[in-house]
Amino acid sequence: MKSTVAGRMDGFSPFYVMELLQRAKQLESQGRDIIHMEVGEPDFSTPDRVINAGIQHIASGEVKYTAAAGMMALREKIADYYFKTYAVRLPPERIFITPGASGAFLLALGVSLNADDELIMADPCYPCNSNFVRFFGGKTQFVNVNASTNYQLTADLIRKNWTQHSRGALVASPSNPTGTIIHGKELNSVIKQVKELGGHFYSDEIYHGLVYDKPAKSALEYSDDVFVINSFSKYFAMTGWRIGWLVVPEAFIDPAERLAQNIFISTATHSQYAALAAFDDENLVELESRKQQFARRRDFLYQNLVRLGFDIAVKPEGAFYIYANCSRFTDDSFQFAKDLLEQQGVAVTPGKDFGDNDANCHIRFAYTASIAKMSIAMERLEQFICQ
């Protein structure tokens, strides 16, 4: 049978971690105890207030379509949140409620990226981000980054890598997989540089609530002419609700409205009602206390990985990942991950899921497991590397 699969699918490589996940499930079904440090999802449940708000709406039976851009009440809550958190005044009309950050990426690139356009991104980065570019027939121009720039793009890197096909740049801060952030001054100059070159700037801020040392800066603090992708999944612990948001520049309100009407109709209504409660003060207090737990987990994991001989050039400041150099133990981190799972029942994500930049020497550890569980994982890891 001749292949009739669309050309854009050629470069959609499967996530390598999926192979590990399947094997992990197999082992679990055989009774093995697996500690999951590969999962990009908070282990915390959605907070009660949010759950109750969702239930209350569903119980009304009126789970109908909302406006394509989302309920105005929720867009206003998010605008308030930007003011309280970043001192940024944002017209709610610029905020679009989307089916997760995934929907925000579809909308942002859908209205602004043409086929054959190139977007500059850091390598390593989260693989879906560049696959969205591919989805629209564009190309990602990966720029290798390292500890010297906090694993983030700089104005200089963008200027040097800009070509006639470049259409913009994307910064993810805190970064997945490195957990590193771009600091205010650098973010400002990156945005200025992209604007000077006539490009679009996309800021992936989905891990923004989860920063442990000093607050992360939003791109919106420096410019109105940026796309900002955010989500209720991570900080707000609402993964399965599939709700996120996109902030667009003024000039993109109308196209984003038209595109959302066509490709989403709207975002799940009960998820929107639930998200309304996410900004309640009491909920934010609970989320802050969880954040403290994540911070303690980060410190625990960081200290242990360093003790065991992993090289972590920059202590991560956010998200729930540590991207550890394992070259002391292997130059094939995928095989390392497979063996670690097989022999010790610890699941982690191999570097090659995040790009080509020294990927075979890196492993991503997610601290979406309790310190108690991670303690056992560290013992197992120690046995594994000392055998």
Added chain:
Amino acid sequence: MKSTVAGRMDGFSPFYVMELLQRAKQLESQGRDIIHMEVGEPDFSTPDRVINAGIQHIASGEVKYTAAAGMMALREKIADYYFKTYAVRLPPERIFITPGASGAFLLALGVSLNADDELIMADPCYPCNSNFVRFFGGKTQFVNVNASTNYQLTADLIRKNWTQHSRGALVASPSNPTGTIIHGKELNSVIKQVKELGGHFYSDEIYHGLVYDKPAKSALEYSDDVFVINSFSKYFAMTGWRIGWLVVPEAFIDPAERLAQNIFISTATHSQYAALAAFDDENLVELESRKQQFARRRDFLYQNLVRLGFDIAVKPEGAFYIYANCSRFTDDSFQFAKDLLEQQGVAVTPGKDFGDNDANCHIRFAYTASIAKMSIAMERLEQFICQ
């Protein structure tokens, strides 16, 4: 400021009915009573069993990501449903749970349509269907249809209109806006024709539960090599839950899996749990009784529109729309709709939202309102056209 909006957005025309909707809201806020016959959403609430299943899941707090293709239990339920309803045995692996039919279209065309490919569709048709083609850089080749073919494509029409750029054809049955269906024999020959030409066949079956005379045939009864788009929104009355499904040919399971992982992560988890209950026998009994109400509404509206002088060349067999020719009263149905709203407070959708084919002589009436409400609407309509 130079326009930097992506080229694909050029052809995304706004829905004309949006202008009417805004005006309707304005009038309502001034205290006017508006009867909504423009809404493509069942007025029924989501059934209690489904609501309760959704609540039960949310209350557990574990609203986490599912597998990208959806929960296997739900895919199996849908496979069972195909067997019970159409006597088709479907491997659940071919069924992908999506964020509404919108997500099903994104997935289907994403894995199978290249930029510059053309898809053949009937005119009139639902505007989003062709906008998905545009989204991927493709083109829709509209073929005018009329009562002589039940407002559906035929094998002959497809053969005559096929070009070197044609990549496939899409049939929506029951059709939005006409409510007409393609009968089994014709569906079979259309699929055969498209396959003979080497194209993809897409079957939009989102109104399938809602047919009032004889059961609609699924494309899957005739071929395994088809894409079938369906949804929990219409028959199952779950619009705001944003959940639908896509059936893909065997050869597309792997690409669809990779694409879903990247562009959705997964579909809202509580919506999937709720949908599990949608197939319970008691729920199906309730849905059948609602279907009888829709059938009575169709008959009521049909008789009244004919009595008032609208020309309805084919009595619709499904969905909840009547596409009525209003050329006895106007050759500008958009203006007609605006005046009807302004003077009599009845909102309908102008033909031009569904294409160019004699659109200015057509109005779409949705019977998503009770007979009591529609009775008043018919009185107002009579006053309007007799003035």
